[in-house]
Amino acid sequence: MSNDAAKGVSKKEFHFPAGYGDNRIVALTRDPWWLFTYWEIRKDKEDDTVKKIGDAGEGAEKWVLRVYDVTGINFNGRNAVSYFDIELKGLASNWYVNVNSPDRAWVIEIGIVTKKGGFYALARSNTVRTPRFGISDQLDAEWMIPEDEYWKMFGLSGGFGPGEGSLEVREAFKKRLEEQMSSERISSAASFYRKPPEKRERNSGS
């Protein structure tokens, strides 16, 4: 029968709420270069903050995501390694953040930048890490082998023969991840979710 909707057992029609009445921002790691963040800011929190800015003889200039690099520190709001701002326009409630920096830890705040350059946070996210994209420099004394032996091993592991060095292996791997895994087949049970045959060319997705 219709595949769109099973006969529901629910009493009333359900809609996902636009918000849950929370004041929060959540960060997720997508890959070594990108984070995803979503947020919900309560009106009263925002009004209070704008008022606070006014009371300080200041004016709100723009709403931003402030993305902090908090690698290796216990972040207290002021001690980040570095940060950058993304100006928010319109009604965004989520954002893909290009941190472009693997192997770092991140916290995102949503807040208001004032005309004089001050910053008032509305909410602070959880800490997330981008994974390292490349081979660890940390060696295990108990399992040490000569440097060139490592590269041989990685080359064999990557299915592209003995590598020559860190950079080559990393590049080869990146290419491999994009090419060989670009198949949508690589996902569990994917052969059931195929598009109808007339829309596809043979082998395009095998």
Added chain:
Amino acid sequence: MPKGYLSIVLHAHLPFVRHPEHENFLEENWLFEAITETYIPLIKVFNGLVNDNVKFRITMSLSPTLISMLMDDHLQHKYLKHLDMLIELAKKEIVRTKGQGQFNNLAHMYHDDFLEARRIFVDENHMNLVTAFKKLQDAGRLEVITCCATHGYLPLMEVERQASVRAQVRTGVELYEKVFGKKPLGIWLPECGYNPGDEEILKQEGIKYFFVDSHGILFGTPRPRFGVFNPYLTKSGVAALGRDLETSKAVWSAVEGYPGDYNFREFYRDIGFDLDYDYIKPYINADGVRINTGIKYYKITGTTDHKEPYVPENAGARAAEQAGNFMFNREKQIENLAAQMGDRLPLIVAPYDAELFGHWWYEGPRWIDFLIRKISYDQKNIELATPGDYLKKYKKFQVMTPSFSSWGYKGYSEVWLEGSNDWMYRHLHKMVERMVEAASSHRDASGLMKRALNQMARELLLAQSSDWAFIMKTGSHVNYAGARFTEHSTHFSELYEEVKTGTFDEEYIKQCEDKFNLFPDIDYSVYSS
């Protein structure tokens, strides 16, 4: 004494799709197709090997949703009806193709295969195929492992991570124990999605090993001594095994992969689409939408639309050759590794999506059959071993933390976190927060309160299935995925209101329980903090 080991890992999974409210339901065909084309053919291959006394060791993960469906009375009966319909269609095809040479041979082949499937399903296994896998495990041939409850993608469970991951893992482990009568040694992390730290929860739930993709191992810390050719112990003591890319490429690759051979059966030429509408109408979806029947008469033939009739003998010969080629390449691979492995023999880990074999790659089960027989009789360098077998062979393994990774497109979370599906996470995260809150404030609940809390846990788990996000990104059936996600969210939120207010609608709870009846023994307190 072999020079190395090969672990073939087949991961079998389908999302929980069960619609007792409909006589026919399009997406239930996923299970029916997988039973006819993958699970029964694999069972047949494995039992054939046992009967011929061929020694082999294969690892198979059966996802808890799949186990639940295979053991479900309603779906078993629906499948039997479906299979009987196929038998009837194949009979008609024998008549229709009379005098058409190869087409008629194929119609006979399908008729025989469907009858054989019926015999295996009904006579051998009394409609419950899980018993076939259990027998193979008890006979020492399969190492069956578990998977997360509903195939939830763990790396994106950022909010209430401990509770979310624990519930996904524990529910899978408990179902496994109930069905197989012992603890699972290993777990298949859905989509190989690994988030550093999750192994602590695996440890607490009694798991001994899990799999990650190649870069999960290679980019691990400290630098791994053996590449992907050996298990590593995480600090928790749970072992991590890395996917070998060479074996992966041989099968998956769109260009060079085995399934693309021109002699093999063409997936896209199904009589459900090819034949006259009035003739095929009783055998396609009840609302008249054409679907795959499983009867396909053509081989891939080439790159154009011109297709020639399928010849099973030729396809079988190619599958045998490819199995020989695969084995030869593994021997070579092991030879190349020999000098690099220090005190131990290499382990090549080759995991595949089980439904690839048979459903997508029709000749896949025969390829496995040939491969196992060849490994057993034609060479001495490689031996099949499960991760459990290999871990017993050595006392020491390097300690290492794998890197955050998955086996999806580009190796991380992009498949399950992109424009089409990113909206789901704020709701999923809210649900798990509410679940933790409700479970923690109602310890030792009984009666309707307990039933409502347990059903909330089921609905939450079902909403977390990675399948919905995946379908939204890539496939057809997008509306179904959206409807399911919405339905579980609805049930969850209505039950949450009941729990919060302490006013219960028993009829409603019952309807939810009847409709989504998996994990009957679930205990919501897994979410208590």
